[in-house]
């Protein structure tokens with residue numbers, strides 16, 4: 001028995017409560033329901049319960065779900081590692097990509113975005129803890145990349161995304177998110193019209209909301225355990 005509708009109701013309450021505790025508007029934070037490795041029935045139930053934004057990590061799985069759910073009122077976000085040979089179908093079927101960390105990927109998405117679809121929304125993934133071998137642009141290369149991506153046609157640079165290293169204490173969790181907030185502010189001062197911080201998952205979304213997250217990405221909390 002799926003309990004997606006009830007899960008969503010509780011999560012929306014928690015997000016609104018965290019936003020208010022952080023001194024923000026209760027609708028300041030958008031829920032991205034991460035549906036990777038979840039059933040089609042779960043996604044359909046979530047959509048029926050009013051959820052509009054869904055996140056997928058794997059191109060083929062995402063394309064199959066988008067086709068099978070077949071609703072044109074949903075917004076699909078690609079949040080996995082994007083190989084450059086998979087950009088074409090992402091550009092054609094998704095509305096957002098959260099994980100751009102190099103110019104080459106952005107250039108391909110820009111070239112391959114069908115003109116009829118309008119701009120593809122882009123977040124740059126930042127390796128905010130400077131972890132070796134981890135995806136994401138390093139902070140010292142972020143500004144150059146952001147300015148380059150902002151120039152590309154058919155893309156709209158919306159902001160930044162991160163997956164920080166695991167931390168358990170609330171005050172520790174806030175630190176990388178605060179650094180992300182500062183980076184977004186610096187991009188704004190360079191006249192880039194960015195408005196999005198995609199950060200916070202099941203274990204740290206409250207800390208992310210306290211530091212200005214505009215999109216939190218929750219999977220198991222919405223749908224239950226992954227297959």
Ligand SMILES: *Cc1c(COP(=O)(O)O)cnc(C)c1O
Pocket residue numbers: 034036057079080163201202217218219220221
């Ligand atoms: C899987 C995933 C999530 C959601 O994780 P849960 O533990 O299911 O909440 C969020 N963001 C990214 C980038 C993911 O890959």
